Structures are given as C-alpha cells and as structure tokens.
Amino acid sequence: MVTMEDYHLDTEIEWCPGCGNFGILKSIKKALINLGISPHEVLIVSGIGQAGKLPHYMKCNTFNGLHGRTLPAATAAKLTNHELTVITVSGDGDTYGEGGNHLIHTIRRNPNITSIVHDNQIYGLTKGQASPTSEVGMKTKVQTHGVFNTPLNPLALAIALDCSFVARGFAGNIEHLTNILTEAIQHRGFALVDILQPCVSFNKLNTFKWYAERVYRLDEDGYIPDNRITAFERALEWGEKIPIGVFYKKEKAIMEDGFSVLKDGALIKKQKNHSIIEELIDSFI
Amino acid sequence: MVTMEDYHLDTEIEWCPGCGNFGILKSIKKALINLGISPHEVLIVSGIGQAGKLPHYMKCNTFNGLHGRTLPAATAAKLTNHELTVITVSGDGDTYGEGGNHLIHTIRRNPNITSIVHDNQIYGLTKGQASPTSEVGMKTKVQTHGVFNTPLNPLALAIALDCSFVARGFAGNIEHLTNILTEAIQHRGFALVDILQPCVSFNKLNTFKWYAERVYRLDEDGYIPDNRITAFERALEWGEKIPIGVFYKKEKAIMEDGFSVLKDGALIKKQKNHSIIEELIDSFI
Amino acid sequence: MIPEINIKIGGEAGQGIQTIGLALSKTFQKSGLYVFSTQYYLSRVRGGHNYFQIRVSDRPIKAISDRLDLLIALDSLSVQEHMEELDNGVILIDRQSNKIHSDDKQIFDVPFAKIAEETGGSKLYASTVATGAALGLLCYELEFLEAVLKQSFAKKGENIINNNINAARAGYKYARDKYLGKCKYSFENLIKKSQKMLISGNDAVGLGALAGGVQFLASYPMTPSTGVMNFIAAHADKFNVVVEQAEDEISALNMVLGASFTGARAMTTTSGGGFSLMVEALGLAGMTETPAVIFLGQRPGPATGLPTMTEQSDLLFVLHAAQGEFPRCILAPKTPDNAFYLTAKAFNIADKYQLPVIIMSDQYLADSQFTCERFDAAEIIIDRYLLSEEELNSLTVYKRYAITDDGISPRALPGQSRHVVVADSDEHNEEGHIDQSAYNRIRMMEKRMRKLKKLTQEMEAPEIYGPEEADVTLIGWGSSYGPLTETVDLLNEEGYSLNLLHFTHIFPLNKETFWKNIIKNSITVCVENNITGQFSKLLNAEANVNIDKNLLRYDGMPFTPGYIIRALREKKVI
Amino acid sequence: MIPEINIKIGGEAGQGIQTIGLALSKTFQKSGLYVFSTQYYLSRVRGGHNYFQIRVSDRPIKAISDRLDLLIALDSLSVQEHMEELDNGVILIDRQSNKIHSDDKQIFDVPFAKIAEETGGSKLYASTVATGAALGLLCYELEFLEAVLKQSFAKKGENIINNNINAARAGYKYARDKYLGKCKYSFENLIKKSQKMLISGNDAVGLGALAGGVQFLASYPMTPSTGVMNFIAAHADKFNVVVEQAEDEISALNMVLGASFTGARAMTTTSGGGFSLMVEALGLAGMTETPAVIFLGQRPGPATGLPTMTEQSDLLFVLHAAQGEFPRCILAPKTPDNAFYLTAKAFNIADKYQLPVIIMSDQYLADSQFTCERFDAAEIIIDRYLLSEEELNSLTVYKRYAITDDGISPRALPGQSRHVVVADSDEHNEEGHIDQSAYNRIRMMEKRMRKLKKLTQEMEAPEIYGPEEADVTLIGWGSSYGPLTETVDLLNEEGYSLNLLHFTHIFPLNKETFWKNIIKNSITVCVENNITGQFSKLLNAEANVNIDKNLLRYDGMPFTPGYIIRALREKKVI
Ligand SMILES: Cc1ncc(C[n+]2csc(CCOP(=O)(O)OP(=O)(O)O)c2C)c(N)n1
Ligand SMILES: Cc1ncc(C[n+]2csc(CCOP(=O)(O)OP(=O)(O)O)c2C)c(N)n1
Ligand code: SF4
Ligand code: SF4
Numbered sequence A, B: 001m002v003t004m005e006d007y008h009l010d011t012e013i014e015w016c017p018g019c020g021n022f023g024i025l026k027s028i029k030k031a032l033i034n035l036g037i038s039p040h041e042v043l044i045v046s047g048i049g050q051a052g053k054l055p056h057y058m059k060c061n062t063f064n065g066l067h068g069r070t071l072p073a074a075t076a077a078k079l080t081n082h083e084l085t086v087i088t089v090s091g092d093g094d095t096y097g098e099g100g101n102h103l104i105h106t107i108r109r110n111p112n113i114t115s116i117v118h119d120n121q122i123y124g125l126t127k128g129q130a131s132p133t134s135e136v137g138m139k140t141k142v143q144t145h146g147v148f149n150t151p152l153n154p155l156a157l158a159i160a161l162d163c164s165f166v167a168r169g170f171a172g173n174i175e176h177l178t179n180i181l182t183e184a185i186q187h188r189g190f191a192l193v194d195i196l197q198p199c200v201s202f203n204k205l206n207t208f209k210w211y212a213e214r215v216y217r218l219d220e221d222g223y224i225p226d227n228r229i230t231a232f233e234r235a236l237e238w239g240e241k242i243p244i245g246v247f248y249k250k251e252k253a254i255m256e257d258g259f260s261v262l263k264d265g266a267l268i269k270k271q272k273n274h275s276i277i278e279e280l281i282d283s284f285i
Numbered sequence C, D: 001m002i003p004e005i006n007i008k009i010g011g012e013a014g015q016g017i018q019t020i021g022l023a024l025s026k027t028f029q030k031s032g033l034y035v036f037s038t039q040y041y042l043s044r045v046r047g048g049h050n051y052f053q054i055r056v057s058d059r060p061i062k063a064i065s066d067r068l069d070l071l072i073a074l075d076s077l078s079v080q081e082h083m084e085e086l087d088n089g090v091i092l093i094d095r096q097s098n099k100i101h102s103d104d105k106q107i108f109d110v111p112f113a114k115i116a117e118e119t120g121g122s123k124l125y126a127s128t129v130a131t132g133a134a135l136g137l138l139c140y141e142l143e144f145l146e147a148v149l150k151q152s153f154a155k156k157g158e159n160i161i162n163n164n165i166n167a168a169r170a171g172y173k174y175a176r177d178k179y180l181g182k183c184k185y186s187f188e189n190l191i192k193k194s195q196k197m198l199i200s201g202n203d204a205v206g207l208g209a210l211a212g213g214v215q216f217l218a219s220y221p222m223t224p225s226t227g228v229m230n231f232i233a234a235h236a237d238k239f240n241v242v243v244e245q246a247e248d249e250i251s252a253l254n255m256v257l258g259a260s261f262t263g264a265r266a267m268t269t270t271s272g273g274g275f276s277l278m279v280e281a282l283g284l285a286g287m288t289e290t291p292a293v294i295f296l297g298q299r300p301g302p303a304t305g306l307p308t309m310t311e312q313s314d315l316l317f318v319l320h321a322a323q324g325e326f327p328r329c330i331l332a333p334k335t336p337d338n339a340f341y342l343t344a345k346a347f348n349i350a351d352k353y354q355l356p357v358i359i360m361s362d363q364y365l366a367d368s369q370f371t372c373e374r375f376d377a378a379e380i381i382i383d384r385y386l387l388s389e390e391e392l393n394s395l396t397v398y399k400r401y402a403i404t405d406d407g408i409s410p411r412a413l414p415g416q417s418r419h420v421v422v423a424d425s426d427e428h429n430e431e432g433h434i435d436q437s438a439y440n441r442i443r444m445m446e447k448r449m450r451k452l453k454k455l456t457q458e459m460e461a462p463e464i465y466g467p468e469e470a471d472v473t474l475i476g477w478g479s480s481y482g483p484l485t486e487t488v489d490l491l492n493e494e495g496y497s498l499n500l501l502h503f504t505h506i507f508p509l510n511k512e513t514f515w516k517n518i519i520k521n522s523i524t525v526c527v528e529n530n531i532t533g534q535f536s537k538l539l540n541a542e543a544n545v546n547i548d549k550n551l552l553r554y555d556g557m558p559f560t561p562g563y564i565i566r567a568l569r570e571k572k573v574i
C-alpha cells in the first residue's frame, strides 16, 4: 500500500505560511495514494512560479521545465511512456498567460493527462502583477488603474474546446479537492482542474475568506456534468456564488488512440526492426 | 468619395486562380469603400501565409509581420494612433495555431480592431498540412492517418471569452461578407470574423461546393446575436448546416477606454511636458 | 570528353516542373549515370517562375553548372529568363501553347498538350509527354523512364501507369522522329545498371534519423525543413515513430524534451524563424541535460526573408542561442550521404553527452538530389548510454546530476526503476532539486561545461580536398562542399594551385591542428552563403585563425563553381 | 582616515529587510554622504535568507566591500551566515525574538518587536525600530530618518507617519542610551545638505526612458527587469505613456513594433528567458527597420537558472540573436547615471538608424543604488528623424525603403499623409512589397548593413581609468565598472600598476584604435560575470584583439574589489 510517507521528501517548503498551495500539495498526494500509485509511477511536469515548485516538495519523477510550457512536455512524455501517470502543475499566469496556446491545443489533442492549475488570480513569484484571471479593478504596481481586461474564464474556455474533463476545486477544501483530483487522474483523457488558491502575500482581494464565503458544490443540487451547453452556463457563474466540482465530462478518444504504434505497449519499449531500413534505402536506387 | 480605384494596386496577385482569397480581398475593399475610409486611413496588419499576402494586393498602410503575430502588433498600433482603422488579416494556421495565445488575450483586451481570418482549414502556403480547424479524418503528408485532434471552433472559443463581436462569413458570398465586414469595422471593440475560404489547391474536402451546400444565413430565421448562451449553441452547429452571419455582439468598454492618456486624442499627437522630468529627478535627492 | 549534360525545366508553379525534373533525374540515375539536381522556386503555389535543374554525367558531380544544354520551357517566360545560359544548347517547347517570337534553330517544338490529350485523354499528362520528348531528343533509352513511371505511380493503379507510359512514349517518338540526327548529346552506348542511390538532402536526413532510431518527432511546418517531417511521417508506422504536428515551434521543442526525458530519441525540424521560437527550450535542454536533435534548414533572413531560397546565415545565432551558457553540438552536412551518417551520429552524441545537437542544413542541400553510394546502415550503431535496470536496482540513491570527471552524469528514465528522476530548469543540486547556493552553482556550471572537452574528441577534423600544399586555400562549411570541390578541380586543371579545407563538425571544433599548418602559407578564402562571414568569425573565436578573405554570397542563390571562380578573379585571388 | 561604514541587514524574505535598507540608505544620502547599496535575495516571498548591504562614505563609492561594520540581524541565521565578515564590526539583534548562543561583546541587543508594540501598537513597526536603533548605535542625527519616513509614508497618512517616527525614535533612544560610547563609527560632525541623487540601476533606466520620450511600453514580468516596468507604470499618466502587460514576451516585442511602426517611441523590458522568446521579433525589427528599445536585465542561465542573482552571460546571444543578418546596437550601462543617459540615447539611435537597440544590464546593477550627481535632463534631446508632413506632401511617390548612401531610408508614419507606408517581414523592394529577386536582395541587404557603418560613429570609445600606461590592463563591460575602478585604485595605492579599459558601447564597436596601443604592452585581463569569456570573444571577433587572461565569475554573485584582487593574485597577475 502506498502511504503519505512514500511521498514525503525531507526538504524546506519555500511557500509563504498560510499559502493555498499547501492544501493543493496535500490533495495531490492524497489522490495518488487513493489510487495506489507509487512515486516512481508518477511524472509531474511543472512550470515556473510558486505553483511550479510543487514537485520539489514531494517524491516523484519531475520535469520542472519552463514558464508556460508544461503541457507540450507532458503530452510528449505521456506518448513516450503511457504507463506513467502524468500530471502537470502550474500557475494561472503560467497556464493561461504564457502558456495559453498550449492549453488550447492540448485540449484538442486530449492526451490522458491531468492538468492542475493553481489559480491564485495573481502572479505570485514575481510579486503581484495581474494574471489572466485577476478581477477587474484589482490594482497592482503595473495595473495602476486596476485590471481592465475581461478575466479569462478557464472553464468556459475549456468547455468551448470540448475538453473531456473540466473541474474547479478550492485549496481550502482538501477533501473535496482530493476527490476531484482522484476523478481527474482516473479520467481517460485530458482533465483540466482549476483550483482557487489564495495567495496570502499578494492577492488581498481573493482571500481564503472571500472564496470560502462564495464557493458551493455543484453536485449538491444534483448537477450532472454531461451537457456542454449547461456546463457552459454553469461555468459563467462567478460572483456571489462560485461553483466548484466537475463541470463537464465526456468520453472520447484520447490522443494515444490516434497512434497505431502505441497500441500494444509504451513507445520506449518498442524494438526496432533493422531490416526495414535496408528496404527503405533500396527504394532510392 | 472613396472608390475601388483608390484601393487598386498595380501588381500581380500570387494566389492560385479560383482561390477563395480573391473574394475576401474584394469584400474588404468594398467594406472600406462603404464606410468612406481612404487607403491612408487604414492599416492592415497581416501575418505569413497565403492570407497574409493580402495587403500587398491593395493600396493601404501595411505591416506584414510574422507568422502568428498580427494581433499584438495591431493592438499596439491602434493604441498608438486610434484614429487609424486597424484590421488584421491572417490564416487559420496563423491565428488559431501559431498565434492562438494572442487571440485569447486580444479578445480579453477588446481593442477596437477587426480581425479577419481566412479559414481554409489548411496550411496553404506550406502546401497542405492540417490546420487547427481541419476536419477530423482529413489526410495530409503529415497527418497520414487523417487528422485526429478535435477541430478548434473559433466562434465558440471567442464567445467563451466574451468577445465583443463574433461572426462568420463565406468567401463565396461577397455581398453578405461585405456586410459583415462593414459591421465588424464599425463595431466599437474587437471583432473576430472567421471566413470560410476554399483553398482550391490543397483542401479537396472543404471546397466551394461543399461550403455552398451547407452555409445558411443566421439572420434568415430572425436570430438576434445578443445572448451568450444562445450564441454558444449556434456556434456549435457544424455539419450538414453551417450558419454564417453575426453570432454575438456586445457593447463593452474598449481597451482604449482603459488608458486615461488616450482620452483626448491619439498617443502620437501628445506633447511632452519637460518640467515634470525635473520634478521626478528631484524626488531622488 | 565525357558526355555531360545540363538540363533545366522552367515554368510556373503548378505546371509540373518538379514531376518532370524528378522523373528525368531518376531515369538517368537508373541507367547508372551520376545525377545532380537542384530546385529554385518562389513562395507561391501557382504561377511565377520556378525551375528544376539537372546535371548528368558519368563521373561523380556535386554541383550545378551555369551553362545549359537543354531547356525544357513550359512557358515563354522560361525562354526569356534562361536563353542566355544556353550558349550551344537547345530549347524544347510546346509552341502551340506558348507564343515565342524567336525562330532560332535551337528551338525544338513538341506539342506536349496536344499529344497528352491524344494519348492519355487529358492535358494533365503534358508533363509526362515533355519528359518523354526530352529523352527522345537525347536519343536516350525509354525503358528507364518506363521503370520510373511504374514505380512512381504504383499506388495509383494500372490505368494511370499505362496512361503515363503511353504519353511518355508518344512524346519520345514525336521528338525522336522529328529531330532525329539533330541530337548532340547521345548517351546511347553508356547505359548500365546502377547500385547507387539518388536522394535529396532532406530525404537523407529523414533516412538518417530513422536509421539512428528516432522515436518521436514534433515539428511545425516551415520551408525548407518540411520535407524531413514529411519523410519521417511517411515511414512512421513501420519504424515505430510518433509524429506530431505541434501548434507552434515552442511546443515542438518542449515536446521533444518531454519525450526525450521520458526515454525516446526525439527530434524536431524547423527553419530559422521556428528556431528563434525554440531558443528558450534549447537552453532548457542545456540546463536539464536532456538529449535533443534539432534539424535546421536554413533560408535567407532576417524574419520571413526569402522563404524558398538558400543561405548559411544562422551559424552564430545557433552557436550562441539562449540565455546563459551550456554545451551544445553543431553539425553541418555537406552532401546527402554525409547528412545520413551525421544525422544518425547526432542522436548518439545527444544521448551520450545529454545535450542538444543541431544539424544545420539549408534550402540548397534540402532540395538537391545527389547520386550517392548506397548508404551502409550497418555502420550505424545505436547507443543510448542509459543506466540498465540492474544498475539502477543496485543503487541505494540515484543522483541524476551526479558530479563526474567528464561531466556526464548517469542517466535513468522515469518509471524505469523505483528511483525517481528529477530534472529542473532552475540551477539544481545533484538530485535535481532547486539549489541557489554559490557552491553548488560553480560545481554544476563546471560539470556541464566539462562535457564539451570530451565531446571535442568525437568531432571530426576538417577535410582537406586537393593538394596538401597550395597557393590558395578555400574554406567552407556544410552544403557548399560540392561547388567548392569542383572549383578546386577546375582551377587546378587550369594550372592554378588551390585546395579546400571543409568543415562538417562545426562546434565544438576538433582540437587537431594539422590544418593550421596547411593554411599557414596559403591565402585563405572563406566561402560562405551570408553577408557577415560567420564561419570566419567562428574560426577566429574558436581556433584563433585569421582568414585573409571572405567570399560571400547573399542573394538567396547557392554557390556554383562558375560563381566562385568569377568572385576569386574579382578579388584577384587568382 | 575618512570614516566609511558597511552595514548589512540580514533575515528572511518578508521580514522587512528592504524597508530598513532603503530607509537607512536614504537617510545617509540625505545627509550628504555617498551611499552604495546592493541586494541579495532568493526566489521566494517568505523565509530563506536574504540581505541588503549598504556602504556609506564621504567620498564616491561604486562597489560593495567584503567587510562589515554593522550587521542588523533579523534572525539568528544571519548571525551565523555573516559573523565572519564582521572582523571588528558589531551585531544589532533582538535577542528576545531570536535565540543566539554567542555572548560576544560585539552583540548589541535591542528588543525591536517589544518596542514596536509599545510605541506603534504593532510588531509591524519592528523594522522601523531597528532602523532607528541602527542610527542610535551610530550616534547619527535622527532628523534625516524622520524626513525619509515622512516622504516614504506620505501617501499613507499622518497616523502611519507618526507611528513610524515614534517607533524610530524609541529604537534610536534605546540603542543610544544603552550603548552610548560604544559606538565606533560616529558621523556626528559630517552632516551637510545633499544635492545628489540616490538611485538604483532599474529606476535610472526608467527615468532615462521617460526623459527620452518613451510613449509605449509592453512587457511581461521577469526578474530582474520588472522594476523598470513598475517605474514607468507608476509615472505613465503624467508622462503620457501607454503601459501594457503582455500575455507573453512574444507579444510584448511584437506590440512594441506595432506601436513603433505607427509612431510611438516604444520599449520592452525583460530578462534572458523572455528575450529568448523575443528573438523572432528582433529579426522583424531588423527586417522592417522598425525602431525598438529592449531593456535586458541579465541573470544567470541557462533556462530559469538563478532567477534572483546576477550574471553577464547573454552578450553573444544578444549579438547574434535571430535568423539572418541585420544591424542592431548594444549598450551596457556601467552605473545608474550612465544608465539614465544611455537609455535616452538608445531611443535616439533606434529612431535614427531604424533598428533595435538592446540595453544590457543585470541584476546587480538593477538592484544596486548609487549616489549620483543630479541627472541633467536638459542634455537629452529627442530627435525622431521622421519626414515632416510638408516633406511628405511635396513627394509624389514615397518609398519607405528607398536605397540611400548611408542606408537610412526616409521614415513616415501611417496616417501621417496620403502616402501609405508598407513594411514587410519578407525581403521587399523600396516600396515595401515582397520581392524575391536576387538583384533586389543584394541591394536591400547592403542597404541595411550599411547603417552600421554610420552608427559606429555614435558609439563611444572605451573609457580608460587609471594611468595611460600600466603593467596590467583590466578590461570590463557594463555593470562591473564600480568594482573594477575600485580595484585599480586599491592596487595602485598598494604600489601595483594597473589601469582599466571599460566598455559601455558594445556593438558596433567604435572604430578608434588608441586603446589598442594602451594594451599593447600590458597584460590584459578581461573580467566578466560569465564562464566562457564572452566579451573577450567579441573583442577578438570585432576588434581583432587577443586577451591574455580571463577573470570569470559565474556563481551568481557580483564582483567585489576583494574578489577581483584575490583572483588576480591566484592567476599570478599581481
Ligand atoms: C519566459 C519567462 N517569462 C517570465 C518569467 C518570470 N516569471 C516567473 S514565475 C512568473 C509568473 C508567476 O505567476 P503564476 O504562473 O500565476 O504562478 P504563481 O507564482 O502565482 O504560482 C513569471 C512571470 C519566466 N520565468 N519565464
Ligand atoms: C515561425 C514560423 N513558423 C512557420 C512558418 C512557415 N509558415 C508560413 S505560412 C504557414 C502556414 C500557413 O497556413 P495559414 O496560416 O492557414 O495560411 P494560409 O496559407 O492557409 O492562408 C507556415 C507554417 C513561418 N513563416 N514562421
Ligand atoms: S506569494 Fe502567494 S502564491 Fe506564492 S507562496 Fe506566497 S502566498 Fe503562496
Ligand atoms: S494554395 Fe490554397 S489558399 Fe493558397 S492561394 Fe492557392 S488556393 Fe489559395
């Protein structure tokens, strides 16, 4: 049995005390334990930002790459060894800002990976500029008149692209978040999990309290996440009430299905057949 | 009065005979003439691809920049001189592939520009690879088993981002397209016009005939483009019937409104006040 | 003298220039002759003026000539554009479809379109008629073309094959009958059976990648590199390769790194604009020590530049690309056969030294076909330089970035054992975790840079072509090898004294110094397809060698021996 | 001897180190002393170990010292980390909040937290208490700090100002009363009124941009460049600047080009990783001849590297970035005042020569404050080098890329007249439209490259610091100026013979050669914050100069005179 201890890494965690990231770290570990997955069977691909540091705080295979570029690396890693559980971890700036293009196209590809976005509605590591999800009016050193741009709604965006699993969690509700993550990892296809994550140092607007007062669970009123239009409608809810849970879920072919070479085992385990190269060379004579 | 002759440029057009781009070129000129805008009052920012060549075939200010990068350049040009009519012209590969991230964020900014996408569902200039909008199953030299990825629905995407003007035209219906473009240019805010554009050389699937058999006008059944959910629903229609027209339209503040320095005239016309630099220097003493 | 013949097929994009060119090239090749072909095309799909040029000889050739024997003109513009290159040559044209004023005796008229409709039932066969007619004019055996047509249209079925053969025969007959005896370039008695290959630079890179065990390719299309992606995609299933078209080049190289980290031999293909977008990930490969092979087909810049033409102007950019400092390897193939072996070698170097390897080619090499000796795939040994599962199981701690003498750390794959593998774009400690201490930084920087020293030993020294001692030493790198060797031959035949120092292993430079003695007493002329003399600068910075003169071409066109000789005369070097 | 004092404030991120550091620096500055301060911090928001170092003197200073007189320790780790630098110095600490074992007489205990709560009603004022206490210990006049606090908290209201002043007074009194007479560094009689500025490298760049007429800024945040964006954003309204945070760096530079093409003086700020993403657009600036100013705050790479530390390792990358060849200009400020003037100059060069200008700074200069002479904004003349409306109206045809002798074509703006302006990333003709012909290509390439020749005249020759003749010539570029000049002074005082050749105008190099004579007979040592000796290589390639030795530092830390002197000894240069 896999335990919390297996995932433990003896290291100093560099996040601010009280940061929402702690809850996310715990939930990821718990979800993996729930599913009986061992550290060496997991690959976490992370970006740059406070969120991106996460795999340095737990034992697991790690590719901590560039700011904004988790998804291409993770997709390719999955194609190369689809026996690994591949998870990406990055911030809202990373995923929706710098990496926005990859998000769109990864959703279209639908690889069997889980993408966890620590959505603190701010650039944490670089000390508090607006992120794509920052609320209109929020003032920062750069947005001196307050944020002007329409905040990006990641759930609506994902649903518009027919993403096969779309959910929102809250770092303040570890149990619920663990359940969502467990379901997301189990889901066959690309799962986007946007997590409301208070940043105690820079986001003085969207605090633990702010979120806690607003979030409610979608499944409480019997919501079933199988209709794209309804999901879209619910994704637009943001304000006094903020839904959390699974918004949309759809079974469809995953990227790995598109490659006949992946049918019977991982790419790295395939043997080369040397005679065919001779044939191909001969075709040029 | 501005006439077709004013926009004429004596040059060889390098598109294939029969290409849908000819209809788009004509419609753009017509729309500008409708609106009484002279060539020197227009700036077309274009990308790289067959579509991107367009401003070389009409008289107008032109910034033919990089593949995928029309929108940032156009947004900044508009902020610098908002008296210009700024239009971007580029392909589906350019706008939805290479440039996807800029599209998302330009929609969020809502600058008062018009973005025209020649959507031939293929990479034309590079000789026929799949584009983000290519149909599932379409075979190419790269997609040897046929396209696998879910085609990107640019209209649904734009609506999910609350784009202030979202429309689709057809290069085979110049009159209707001219009307859409006229409305788009007039619209105060970011207008995305996706145009179904047959590529006679590489897209043997989505031909003139294929489109002509399927397109129908949204306004024919009294559709009113003011509801985001309904617009989203209509945007998902694609198959036997393909709607063209304006899907969604919303009045909201434009990017230029967000800058107090743009309130009373174009940025380039602003005079510098030299005394304030002395004050600022003094603040460091 | 040995018969040699130079053919150009000119016309608009979309008229079938390439079809004729490829068919003729293959036909000559099949009969045992040496063939060299090259392409010139504009950035458009229809119209404009493109051409395909073929040189055929019974001795090896590696460059084009400036002189034409036969011009197959598919439009009248081609006659206008290339008339002057003809000198004693002849023009083959369909005068019914193209109005030309000249009534020169050099003009041979064959109604391609009419014959096509009569025999194949469609104008579409006009290019096949033209191919046949060209061979008729040359009194060449038609059977070789028939074999080529059968091979080319094998997938299209009997009917199409027969139509093409009939069209070719009719064109052949028409030209041969009408102009019998006028032909100056009869190859009639030279024909034998070939064991050689005819292959383009791009196909050879693709073949080298497959032979070198590529398992993953992610690319975004960009001329002139797209051919490599197409080639690998066409054979992906058989060779167990995952090929993915990325949404942009940033994604392409990050995908390659994700695949490589997880264990695949991975590659991307691009041109300069795409490479620009890959720069950040190049540094990531350097920092995380993840093997990666990048094929770069150069074209003239800056920015979009001349997208379908040739240049060698990305060298110093590639050498220094990305913030910070890390080891990399640069190879520049000179010919298709060299491209084949170097590409396979690139994968071994990438794996062994855990760094990015860039293969720098260009549009000229990409689109040129050479007759080559059959490639020897057995020469290629694939070595992954990975820890075995046994080795891993015997370890209590695994350190991905263990400090070693040669800088190379033991590499394991995620999921391969119970040891986790951690890679990080931040400066990291031996375990791969973030470490900002000065002590660690120094050790890690030095470890990474140390790899270059050992790598130097695998880099080949430059090749000396021609005499060991000469008055003038030409210096070149990559694709200019063909025109440069021919220049040396031609001028030495004329009584001049030249040799060539040619580099394919560009960075790090091999440390042997024998070649420095060779250039000590000669006038050195570095010949490059760029405006700033980039390889000269590299030699200066890396080998402390001062080049006397630069011979530069930057009009988008490749070098020809004729161009080089003229320029040497202008510079008063000869 | 002139009193000089070195203070370090150490503690965790978030403890108010910067607050204390800035307040103390300003306090000394206000009293007419010379101040130099620098910062060391980790890539985290809370915790870890950061410090702020201040050097104060009554003569000009431009570097940090390795030796400490006063350590303000906000945690016990700081004592541990910096004890050794103290030698004769003292520690100020709140022993109630921090357990330390040592019972050294050097330790001065002030209960910051307790006093803060008593006076201001909150522990939040502890850093102000500490600032006051430090001044008390130095027997320094408190009034200067009070002035600083008033200025700093002006926007927060009377209440906050008073709380801070009370806290400072209480800390001051406590320390002064308790340790009166123990103080070794009394400045009591030195105080006068200052006319000088205290400013950091980043703020000076921002100020230079505003003085130089920047109208548009688009950036994506990245340490250590973010300060410049913040500075310009803070003053954007007054100075009529549009500031936009881009979604990524690709967008940032493409925005700058769109703005610049349309007529704004435009700029972006970034660090190496972001610059990597701007490379393609850099080439676009080159090809379309669109002016652009890029501020690059260097940090150690590759990839994410050491995000909060310093290095000078992007030089050759910046010099060669982007496919193809085009002119660019590189400037590297040495001090904040130099950064001010060079930034303004960058805009003029960009406009006049219609090319990208890159200002290369680094984390060290970015975050260091220097006492400077008051900047003279009147020295800065803004010249746009644009066609006037009259000139345009008198033209029948306007050619954006007209071929000219100096390569500079007449520039007009879209919408400025009835003439349309066409720019193209493809190779283009004089009108700006696509042209793939060889004839046009050659003319355009040569036209663009020709601009470099004239530009050379605006580049300043290197500065010689110290005697004209010396045994050893140190060579440096950019931010290392301070430590290098101090090294020269210190060693010459000790009887050695050194001078310094320092470059701020990096590319194209000024063509004057007097400095080559200076180094002819001396041992040259190029001092750089990188591992490969990039500026050495540049001098070799661009000026044909061979450097004797490289003195390189690549641990993420800036040079100090002490470090350089030690390294010179190790290398047996002295
Ligand atoms: C290419 C590039 N640009 C900029 C940066 C600087 N940077 C590091 S983290 C970050 C943003 C962090 O915000 P987010 O992704 O939301 O993560 P958080 O810190 O909030 O968890 C930025 C801009 C970088 N590392 N790379
Ligand atoms: C950075 C970069 N990558 C790749 C290319 C090559 N390229 C030119 S056009 C094009 C795609 C064209 O497709 P699309 O944008 O749909 O335009 P179309 O030709 O179909 O109108 C590509 C990949 C480029 N110019 N720049
Ligand atoms: S800055 Fe914000 S996101 Fe980062 S660790 Fe601190 S609280 Fe968390
Ligand atoms: S290739 Fe297609 S898109 Fe391009 S010009 Fe030809 S028909 Fe039009």
Ligand SMILES: [Mg+2]
Pocket (backbone or CB within 6 Å): A049, A091, A092, A093, A118, A119, A120, A121, A122, A123, A124, A131
């Ligand atoms: Mg964030």
Ligand SMILES: [Mg+2]
Pocket (backbone or CB within 6 Å): B049, B091, B092, B093, B118, B119, B120, B121, B122, B123, B124, B131
């Ligand atoms: Mg297209």
